Amino acid sequence: MKYSIVIVEDHILLSQALSGLVNGFAKFKILYICKNGKELLTRLKDPKNIPDIVLMDINMPIMNGIETTAVLKEEYPQIKVLALSVEENENTILKMLRAGAKGYLLKDTEKSILESALIQVQETGFYHTKDVTKLLLGSLNNKKEKEIVLKDREIEFIKHACTEKTYKEIANDMCLSPKTIEGYRDSIFEKLQLKNRTGLVIYAIKSKLFVP
DSSP: OOEEEEEEOSOHHHHHHHHHHHHTSTTEEEEEEESSHHHHHHHTTSGGGOOSEEEEOSSOSSSOHHHHHHHHHHHOTTSEEEEEESOOOHHHHHHHHHHTOSEEEETTOOHHHHHHHHHHHHHHSOBOOHHHHHHHHHHHHHHHHHHHOOOHHHHHHHHHHTSSOOHHHHHHHTTOOHHHHHHHHHHHHHHHTOOSHHHHHHHHHHTTSOOO
């Protein structure tokens, strides 16, 4: 039994070359080829057209790889996406992985690496090169740092918010307008990914910004 692969690539010659390459792998076969994401989503409406893996280009007309991968993650979570692109931009790679891609390869990748990546994606659920793994770890660390960096005035606001004071009273104590205080509140909620004042109090206690 061979695992089914769909290629989504707008360059015909490249997609045909990839097709011949993948069909030569022992564990894989090409199910069909699409020129863009919209064509793929149309074909997936037929259950017979659902593959195990999609080899996805990023820069395509009508519907690009990032948009398409996000839809697949939502509507066809069983399909694994392996990005295959000329894009080396870190932001593009991160966007593709966050959209749901299980791996990312450049188009100048060697045949043996492509085959290995397909096998790992199918059998373990993901494939990341050392460079991509390093990029992902850096992204997570940067995100964590951004979440915990608070300005002095934001910390002051948090301490006030942990009391029974109203936002209007906090504004008076901090010599700021109520509108500015609302801005602090919304900014902090977004930065700390909180939804309400109760969550803020819990965060403050855990972070030792406030001692009840």
